[in-house]
Amino acid sequence: MQNRHPADRLADVRAELKRLKAEEQQLRAYLLEHPQDRTGQEHVAVVGSQSRKRVDLKGLADEIGASILARFTTFGTAVTVRLQQRQSDA
Secondary structure (H helix, E strand, C coil): CCCCHHEEEEEEHHHHHHHHHHHHHHHHHHHCCCCCCCCCCCCEECCCCCCCCCCCCHHHHHHHHHHHHHHCCCCCCCCCCCCCCCCCCC
16 A cells, blocks of 8 residues: 555554554463463563652642642653544545
8 A cells, every 4th residue: 555645554554553552462461371381483571570660749749849849840842643534525
């Protein structure tokens, strides 16, 4: 499908990514549930864990005050491309 408009192709790609993400989740769940079956012909699934730190912004604001927290809060912008289905010209 080489002659598809970029907006239509972007929708195709996003649909494929959604399908692949669902397949990834199924495969990941299988590997977690079957530790004896994690070695393939080309790859080995290695399961690990990692710790993450997260800041409770609401709790911090309650503790130190929202105005102090606001002084150290920054905002950025991002460009997004959203798609919506076209209405047919029938």
